[in-house]
Amino acid sequence: MTLSSPFASALEEVLRPDQISVAEEDLQTFAIDQGPVTDYQEPLAVVWAETIAEVQSVVRLAAEYTVPLVTRGAGTGVSGGAHATVGSVVLNLTRMNKILEINAADEIARVEPGVINGDLNAVAAEHGLMFAPDPASYKISTIGGNIATNAGGLRCAKYGVTRDAVLALDVVLADGTLIRTGHRTFKGVAGYDLTSLFVGSEGTLGVVVGATVRLKYLPTIVRTLAVFFPSVQAAAAGVLALGTARVQPCILELLDGPSLTELDFRNGSNLSTRGTALLLIQFDGLAAEQEEALAATALEALGGTISREDPAEAQRLVDLRRNNRGLDVDAQNRVGEDVAVPRSQLVHYITALEEMARRHGVDLQVIAHAGDGNLHPTFSVPTFEPAGIAALNAALDESIDKALELGGTITGEHGIGQYKLRWLALEQSAEVLAIQRHIKALFDPQGILNPGKAIPA
Amino acid sequence: MTLSSPFASALEEVLRPDQISVAEEDLQTFAIDQGPVTDYQEPLAVVWAETIAEVQSVVRLAAEYTVPLVTRGAGTGVSGGAHATVGSVVLNLTRMNKILEINAADEIARVEPGVINGDLNAVAAEHGLMFAPDPASYKISTIGGNIATNAGGLRCAKYGVTRDAVLALDVVLADGTLIRTGHRTFKGVAGYDLTSLFVGSEGTLGVVVGATVRLKYLPTIVRTLAVFFPSVQAAAAGVLALGTARVQPCILELLDGPSLTELDFRNGSNLSTRGTALLLIQFDGLAAEQEEALAATALEALGGTISREDPAEAQRLVDLRRNNRGLDVDAQNRVGEDVAVPRSQLVHYITALEEMARRHGVDLQVIAHAGDGNLHPTFSVPTFEPAGIAALNAALDESIDKALELGGTITGEHGIGQYKLRWLALEQSAEVLAIQRHIKALFDPQGILNPGKAIPA
Numbered sequence: 001m002t003l004s005s006p007f008a009s010a011l012e013e014v015l016r017p018d019q020i021s022v023a024e025e026d027l028q029t030f031a032i033d034q035g036p037v038t039d040y041q042e043p044l045a046v047v048w049a050e051t052i053a054e055v056q057s058v059v060r061l062a063a064e065y066t067v068p069l070v071t072r073g074a075g076t077g078v079s080g081g082a083h084a085t086v087g088s089v090v091l092n093l094t095r096m097n098k099i100l101e102i103n104a105a106d107e108i109a110r111v112e113p114g115v116i117n118g119d120l121n122a123v124a125a126e127h128g129l130m131f132a133p134d135p136a137s138y139k140i141s142t143i144g145g146n147i148a149t150n151a152g153g154l155r156c157a158k159y160g161v162t163r164d165a166v167l168a169l170d171v172v173l174a175d176g177t178l179i180r181t182g183h184r185t186f187k188g189v190a191g192y193d194l195t196s197l198f199v200g201s202e203g204t205l206g207v208v209v210g211a212t213v214r215l216k217y218l219p220t221i222v223r224t225l226a227v228f229f230p231s232v233q234a235a236a237a238g239v240l241a242l243g244t245a246r247v248q249p250c251i252l253e254l255l256d257g258p259s260l261t262e263l264d265f266r267n268g269s270n271l272s273t274r275g276t277a278l279l280l281i282q283f284d285g286l287a288a289e290q291e292e293a294l295a296a297t298a299l300e301a302l303g304g305t306i307s308r309e310d311p312a313e314a315q316r317l318v319d320l321r322r323n324n325r326g327l328d329v330d331a332q333n334r335v336g337e338d339v340a341v342p343r344s345q346l347v348h349y350i351t352a353l354e355e356m357a358r359r360h361g362v363d364l365q366v367i368a369h370a371g372d373g374n375l376h377p378t379f380s381v382p383t384f385e386p387a388g389i390a391a392l393n394a395a396l397d398e399s400i401d402k403a404l405e406l407g408g409t410i411t412g413e414h415g416i417g418q419y420k421l422r423w424l425a426l427e428q429s430a431e432v433l434a435i436q437r438h439i440k441a442l443f444d445p446q447g448i449l450n451p452g453k454a455i456p457a
Numbered sequence: 458m459t460l461s462s463p464f465a466s467a468l469e470e471v472l473r474p475d476q477i478s479v480a481e482e483d484l485q486t487f488a489i490d491q492g493p494v495t496d497y498q499e500p501l502a503v504v505w506a507e508t509i510a511e512v513q514s515v516v517r518l519a520a521e522y523t524v525p526l527v528t529r530g531a532g533t534g535v536s537g538g539a540h541a542t543v544g545s546v547v548l549n550l551t552r553m554n555k556i557l558e559i560n561a562a563d564e565i566a567r568v569e570p571g572v573i574n575g576d577l578n579a580v581a582a583e584h585g586l587m588f589a590p591d592p593a594s595y596k597i598s599t600i601g602g603n604i605a606t607n608a609g610g611l612r613c614a615k616y617g618v619t620r621d622a623v624l625a626l627d628v629v630l631a632d633g634t635l636i637r638t639g640h641r642t643f644k645g646v647a648g649y650d651l652t653s654l655f656v657g658s659e660g661t662l663g664v665v666v667g668a669t670v671r672l673k674y675l676p677t678i679v680r681t682l683a684v685f686f687p688s689v690q691a692a693a694a695g696v697l698a699l700g701t702a703r704v705q706p707c708i709l710e711l712l713d714g715p716s717l718t719e720l721d722f723r724n725g726s727n728l729s730t731r732g733t734a735l736l737l738i739q740f741d742g743l744a745a746e747q748e749e750a751l752a753a754t755a756l757e758a759l760g761g762t763i764s765r766e767d768p769a770e771a772q773r774l775v776d777l778r779r780n781n782r783g784l785d786v787d788a789q790n791r792v793g794e795d796v797a798v799p800r801s802q803l804v805h806y807i808t809a810l811e812e813m814a815r816r817h818g819v820d821l822q823v824i825a826h827a828g829d830g831n832l833h834p835t836f837s838v839p840t841f842e843p844a845g846i847a848a849l850n851a852a853l854d855e856s857i858d859k860a861l862e863l864g865g866t867i868t869g870e871h872g873i874g875q876y877k878l879r880w881l882a883l884e885q886s887a888e889v890l891a892i893q894r895h896i897k898a899l900f901d902p903q904g905i906l907n908p909g910k911a912i913p914a
Contacts, residue, residue, distance in 0.1 A: 105697055105801035128703065150646045161644060163653075164621065179888045185797040186829045187618060188866035189607045189657045190873055190884050191912055192893050196620075196653030200646045217703045240562055246585065246674045287743035340642040344562035372643045409645035416647055427647050431636045435900075436649050442895050455648055 007065035011047065011089075014057040019048045030072065030090045035080030036335055036419045043070065043084040048092045052170065052178060052209045058091055059207060060176035062448050070450050071203040073114055073142030076135070077149055078336065079417025081202040081453050088451075091207065093144055099123055100210070107215045108167065108184065113144025113208050120213075129215035132159035135413070136322050144208050150200030152413030154322060157371030158250040158284075159216055161413065163199045170210030171198055174444040184212055197439070202415055202454040205443040219250070219284030223292040224314030227304040228275025232256040232354075232366065235277035236346040238299050239370045242281070243343065245298040247291040251282035252371035253321050256350070259365045263320055275305060279370070280321055282314075321367070332389060334380035335396055339403035340412030343373040352402050353377050360395040362388075374412035375403075400426065416454050424456060464522035468504060468546075471514035476505045487547045490529065492537030493792055493876050500527065500541040507552045509627065509635060509666045515548055516664060517633035519905050527907050528660040530571055530599030533592075534606055535793065536874025538659040538910050545908075548664065550601055556580055557667070564672045565624065565641065570601025570665050577670075586672035589616035592870070593779050601665050607657030609870030611779060614828030615707040615741075616673055618870065620656045627667030628655055631901040641669055654896070659872055659911040662900040676707070676741030680749040681771030684761040685732025689713040689811075689823065692734035693803040695756050696827040699738070700800065702755040704748040708739035709828035710778050713807070716822045720777055732762060736827070737778055739771075778824070789846060791837035792853055796860035797869030800830040809859050810834050817852040819845075831869035832860075857883065873911050881913060 011020055021027075027042040044067070049055045062069045071091045072082040084090055096112035099120060103109070104127040111120060117138040120131045133146055134153035145151070147169070152161045159165075168182030182188065182195035198205055229235040235254050242249065255263070260272040271278060279299070283291040296306050309317060341349045350366055357364035357379065368375040379395050381388035400410050400423050410416075410423045425433060436455040443449070451457065468477055478484075484499040501524070506512045519526045528548045529539035541547055553569035556577060560566070561584040568577060574595040577588045590603055591610035598608070604626070609618045616622075625639030639645065639652035655662055686692040692711050699706065712720070717729040728735060736756070740748040753763050766774060798806045807823055814821035814836065825832040836852050838845035857867050857880050867873075867880045882890060893912040900906075908914065 103799070103801065105700065106799040107700065108799070150650075152644055156644065160621075163650070164617075173888075177888050179886060179892070181889065183797070183866040184799050184864045185831070185866050185869065186800075187609055187613065187797050187826075187831050187869040189870055190866055190868050190877075190881060191889070192658055192662075192896055193607075193620070193650075193653045193656065194889065194892065196650045199650065201649055205649075217705070220703075243562065243564065246677075248674070285744060286747045290743045340640070340644050342560070342563040342565070342641050343643075344560065369644075374642070374644050407641040409640040409642050409647055411647050412642065412644040413646055420647075424647060429636060431630075431634050432638065432648070432651065435636070435651065438899050439649055439896070442899055443892075 007061060007067055008045070010061045010065070011058070014061070015047060015054060019050065021046045030075070030092065031084045033072065033075040033077040033080060033082035035078045035083065035417055036332070037080065037083065038419065041084045041086050041088070043088050043090040046090045046092055048095045050095045052172065055091070055172045055207055055209050056176045056178060059172050059174065062089065063175055063446060066446055066448060068448050068451050071207050073145035074137070074140050076137035076141040077145060077415065077417060079411070079415045080419040081149060081415050081417035081450070083418050085452050094142060096209065102127060104129060106184070108212055109215055110210065110212050111143050112210060113142060115143045117141050117143060117146060124215050125218055128218050130218040131165060131213060132156070132216045133162040133165055143211055143213070147199050147208050147211060148202050149415040150413070152369065152372070152374065154251045154253065154369060157252050157369065158248050163196055165213050166195060166199055166211055167214050168212035169195050169198050169208055171206040172209050173206050174446065174449050178209070182212070186214065200415065202417060203450040204440060204454045205449065207449070221285060221288045223283045223288040224309050224318065225281040225292055225295060226307040226309050226317055227279045227281065227299045228307065229277045229279065229304050230275065232277040232350050233347050234303055235279050236350055236370065238279050238302050238304055239343055239346055241298045241302055242295055245294045247283065247294050249281045249371055250284045251280065251318065252369070253280040254278070254366070254368040254370035255280065255321065256366040258363070259367050262365060267320055269320070274307065279304070280317055282318065333384055333392060334378065335392065336376050336378040337396065337399060338374070338376055338411050338414040339400065339408050340372060340374040341403055341406045341408035345406040345408065346370060346373060349375065349402065349406055353399055356395050356398045356402070360391045362392050362395045372412065418453055421456055464518060464524055465502070467518045467522070468502070468515065471518070472504060472511060476507065478503045487529065487532070487549060488541045490532040490534040490537060490539035492535045492540065492874055493789070494537065494540065495876065498541045498543050498545070500545045500547040503547045503549055505549045505552045509629065512548070512629045512664055512666050513633045513635060516629050516631065519546065520632055520903060523903055523905060525905050525908050528664050530602035531594070531597050533594035533598040534602060534872065534874060536868070536872045537876040538606060538872050538874035538907070540875050542909050551599065553666065559584060561586060563641070565669055566672055567667065567669050568600050569667060570599060570604070572600045574598050574600060574603060581672050582675055585675050587675040588622060588670060589613070589673045590619040590622055600668055600670070604656050604665050604668060605659050606872040607870070609826065609829070609831065611708045611710065611826060614709050614826065615705050620653055622670050623652060623656055623668055624671055625669035626652050626655050626665055628663040629666050630663050631903065631906050639669065643671065657872065659874060660907040661897060661911045662906065664906070678742060678745045680740045680745040681766050681775065682738040682749055682752060683764040683766050683774055684736045684738065684756045685764065686734045686736070686761050687732065689734040689807050690804050691760055692736050693807055693827065695736050695759050695761055696800060696803055698755045698759055699752055702751045704740065704751050706738045706828055707741045708737065708775065709826070710737040711735070711823070711825040711827035712737065712778065713823040715820070716824050719822060724777055726777070731764065736761070737774055739775065790841055790849060791835065792849065793833050793835040794853065794856060795831070795833055795868050795871040796857065796865050797829060797831040798860055798863045798865035802863040802865070803827060803830060806832065806859065806863055810856055813852050813855045813859070817848045819849050819852045829869065875910055878913055
């Protein structure tokens with residue numbers, strides 16, 4: 001396969017033929033991630049860098065020929081942050097997949113960006129450690145992608161998000177310069193926090209080619225509670241009751257009735273016969289049993305029905321929850337949202353969501369990382385007719401407005417990407433958006449790094 | 458009191474007379490913080506803003522007349538980040554000391570920057586909550602100052618540093634514009650992480666005039682262990698043993714022999730008769746007792762002598778430790794350092810420190826937030842003679858080199874300020890320093906916000 005341009009020829013001088021593809025199949029595969037597609041564009045080519053030096057070469061050529069680079073890992077993002085844009089080349093880092101170091105005494109790991117989250121966790125587990133961020137895609141998503149989106153997951157209620165796990169980054173800047181930010185130590189305050197600036201920047205400020213991450217202790221004692229409630233509002237109230245009981249679940253997921261019905265349909269389970277809403281709660285660590293007991297008392301007082309799961313069944317429920325979103329690739333008529341609200345507003349927000357879904361005539365399922373107030377409402381319509389799509393979008397827009405009205409954010413963990421740009425100005429002021437544009441211009445004056453993502457152009 | 462300049466006249470139009478001082482006593486008091494003084498400068502004036510609008514007015518005037526502003530709270534910083542510089546005006550925010558909101562359900566607080574850390578904790582405690590960052594100065598230092606330096610403390614081994622506790626900031630930019638960064642929710646990934654960029658930036662990018670912080674559960678069960686060791690190396694090995702035992706202390710302090718002797722001298726205690734080095738360990742939460750037992754087993758196996766303190770005695774020991782640094786204002790012949798190393802290097806680093814102190818003929822005390830690998834070695838000489846000061850500085854420089862050689866950082870929690878600028882280029886590359894200068898220029902093109910601090914000019 002060859003590209004016919006001076007840029008292509010230059011690429012072919014720094015990469016082997018099997019590191020460059022213009023095959024239609026590849027262009028299609030790597031044109032998009034799992035986010036909604038509003039402007040489908042195929043890249044000019046896909047390149048697989050295997051070393052930092054190769055990334056530097058590709059970036060330098062992109063700068064020289066002013067070719068936009070869309071850096072990606074597994075493409076499991078759901079905001080279109082890795083969608084190809086006009087005239088772009090996709091820089092695929094999945095072959096940079098070496099775990100460079102696990103240091104159990106220092107509780108850190110150094111990894112290349114293409115290392116799969118689950119692979120790092122498997123190796124860390126041999127040392128009794130874990131990489132805490134666990135997005136639903138953890139079995140296939142890369143650490144580099146987790147960093148690009150500041151990914152969350154189920155465990156962040158207790159263990160924090162990706163940013164909290166990243167100590168240092170190796171980054172190739174837009175001119176090909178390699179820098180190292182942060183430190184190998186747990187603490188460090190030398191200079192501005194560039195590490196946090198790159199985390200969550202969706203490949204728009206630099207290309208992350210290495211990361212030093214902090215590992216946490218892999219818990220050996222785990223207790224899981226499934227608590228069914230007569231209403232989703234009662235379940236949401238249960239989230240606050242757990243806070244008042246001063247217990248800290250590592251997992252605290254809320255699933256509404258339609259979500260339970262869909263899980264049952266897919267998995268042959270009977271969850272929806274057991275209640276209208278479910279709190280799936282996991283405690284870990286030495287106090288797991290005590291916390292479980294405190295939680296059960298608090299939730300029974302609220303009308304919850306406790307189902308103490310046996311370990312295998314419990315793990316199955318958590319797996320069902322973990323995986324139920326990964327299967328739903330968004331489409332024009334089905335969009336999963338990712339808002340967050342202060343936890344005290346969960347009840348009000350869910351009630352408002354149900355009301356707006358009814359009013360717009362769209363279907364709604366709500367699942368939430370409830371411990372963080374991070375909700376994934378999924379709106380859908382059983383049609384591609386314009387009227388249905390319009391109703392869906394009206395409900396979506398209203399759900400965003402409502403989240404902001406309650407003190408929330410338009411994205412708890414998925415990122416702005418391409419799809420949520422339309423809402424960013426509702427949350428952030430013109431001055432804040434201007435600062436971000438200036439930062440972008442500082443790092444990427446030519447605008448070649450994932451243009452049109454994360455912040456408005 | 459009046460200033461005689463157009464800038465002074467303009468200030469007098471926006472502030473009351475009792476908000477401006479040029480009294481020599483005030484100029485001296487607010488010329489410095491608790492960091493080493495290498496270039497004593499008195500400010501032109503000290504102003505006390507009481508509202509955000511007043512901060513905006515002062516900043517606008519500073520911009521109009523190109524007058525450097527040194528923003529400060531209680532001035533408890535120990536890196537000279539709040540030292541006045543030539544021709545500067547000190548902007549004192551200690552009167553902006555209102556706790557605007559405590560929301561127990563959302564586990565957050567909104568505060569003005571001059572709120573004292575201890576005052577916020579006292580109010581939060583009424584709700585069973587706490588603001589986790591606890592620098593030694595917590596009884597007098599301000600949240601704004603904690604944010605400016607990304608302060609650490611004793612509890613961050615378990616609860617994280619100030620950055621981990623800050624959700625959103627209100628910031629007055631160098632042109633007087635007020636912006637809001639971050640979100641009221643626990644999670645949020647909209648746009649670049651400007652909040653983390655301001656945290657730890659030492660007043661060089663903007664003036665923090667408000668903060669939304671996350672509160673943690675105030676533990677009701679606390680267990681404290683004092684474990685004496687025959688050598689400081691054995692105590693340092695104990696830190697790793699606790700990690701291997703998979704227990705997570707909220708406090709894990711290491712004190713060497715000279716530190717124990719000094720504590721005894723000051724407090725009439727008998728710590729130094731009980732061992733050559735001390736690990737002071739606190740566990741909190743529901744599993745505190747189990748963790749204490751696991752820790753005791755692990756440390757006895759290493760030769761540690763367990764002294765289970767009664768609650769009052771335990772709190773006294775922790776208080777002694779908390780306060781022993783606050784009393785030591787650095788001087789030319791006594792400098793407390795703040796390096797951090799990967800925990801596996803603690804033993805090697807302390808051994809190297811002792812060797813270099815001997816070789817340079819300077820006195821050394823080592824205390825460490827050992828759970829984070831964050832050490833505060835204090836070098837001193839009993840003289841102000843040039844030869845002694847030269848030996849002190851040679852030991853200091855060598856201690857920095859060694860920390861970096863072991864994978865460490867030149868500042869774990871105190872910040873660069875003015876004093877540590879000389880070492881920053883040893884840790885960070887020219888490219889990284891250049892990026893920081895560009896960010897500084899972006900936020901503060903005139904260089905009026907705390908110039909000469911945090912990053913090299």
